[in-house]
Amino acid sequence: MTGSPSHAGKAGTAGKAGTAVVVGAGVGGLAAAVGLRRAGWHVTVLDRRPEPERYGTAFGIHPTAQSALDRLGLGDALRERAVPYRSARIRRPDGSVLAALPLERIERRAGRPELLISRPYLIDALVAAFDRLGRPGGPGGGPGIAFGQRVTDPGAFDADLVVGADGINSTVRTTCFGPSHAPRHVGTVAWIGIADFETELHGETWGDGRFFGMTPVEPGRTNWYATVPEATTADELRGFFGGWHDPIPRILAETDPAGWIRYEMRHLHPALPAFVHGGRVALVGDAAHAMTPNLGQGACTALLDAEALARAVAAHGRTGIPAALRAYDAERRRTAQRVAFGSRTLHRFATARRPALRDAVLGLLPG
Ligand SMILES: Cc1cc2nc3c(=O)[nH]c(=O)nc-3n(C[C@H](O)[C@H](O)[C@H](O)COP(=O)(O)OP(=O)(O)OC[C@H]3O[C@@H](n4cnc5c(N)ncnc54)[C@H](O)[C@@H]3O)c2cc1C
Structure with missing residues (x-):
């Protein structure tokens, strides 16, 4: 599938809200879609898979990512099913303890614990939140999520904003930055x-x-x-x-x-020079900074990206997309790339x- 479905066009938008196409219905894409729709944007999500991708086990959700979910209106859904992660140790194969994971310190500082949530549940909660916002009377409305849509030419969309949330093998990233920035x-x-x-x-x-x-x-x-x-x-x-x-x-x-x-x-190497491109494309999640899972931050960083992008877009409005993208890049790129580097370093250490x-x-x- 290439190019722009008719429902992703600009027609019918008014005021500060515009149209967005989100490529990818993983954690990052769905969270961005929820945030944009809450801001009144007309959002279409396209995913190559025939249905929501529900495989997976658990995500660690750091307190900062919990706050992002709160701002997206999903904090209660998270807490309904999440379990706290406490008292974890690093051990040798014989069971003797080498060190403690710093979970108690995180909890003391943040005032709430690290949480663990089933990946399928989080995906379902995001899909449900997006659908709810799209009902008549919801802020954005629009056609919702189209599954079975593999995007090959993100430049062809006639939308104010294109969000590349298409994961580690991102087509949007390769289109914008070329094949040298690739997963290794x-x-x-x-x-x-x-x-x-x-x-x-x-x-x-x-x-x-x-x-x-x-x-x-x-x-x-x-x-x-x-x-x-x-x-x-x-x-x-x-x-x-x-x-x-x-x-x-x-x-x-x-x-x-x-x-x-x-x-x-x-992990993505070399790191990208920007998370945004051409005045209307933004990358979030693994598309922007795929990392090894050692710090348990893949979903967290995707959520933080998505919420920061939606917030910047809401603040600058449809006519201010280039400024919104600059603000998003400034808020997220260095931080997310530092986390990716830390995760890679920890992977080397642990193995x-x-x-x-x-x-x-x-x-x-x-x-
Ligand atoms: C062992 C292990 C443990 C992990 N543990 C954690 C953890 O504890 N905590 C944590 O935060 N993270 C963890 N992760 C990482 C986490 O799974 C990902 O980093 C995170 O889900 C990133 O989400 P995303 O939305 O960017 O990408 P994805 O979830 O990969 O979603 C991308 C979506 O884009 C779609 N897509 C791709 N290409 C196209 C295309 N061309 N057109 C249309 N659609 C397309 C795909 O079908 C997919 O639905 C772990 C990973 C591993 C391996």
């Missing part, structure tokens, strides 16, 4: 899944070139992820962690590999091949 493999893959039992033992266990993480996600279930060398198959995964502390072998033994998801660990040295360094860190 970091040499590992993550297998992720949900176990149907709870454990009190949360955090990450770091071994030689691999690590295993466990977090709460909802009552009676445990979210897990395992980072291993790239060639590892599902069959090999159980063997890789067979001798590690409880309940890691049990989690892998008692979950069906058919439900495991293989996720390639990549180090000389764990004795790494563990000694970790033991020296404060807190």
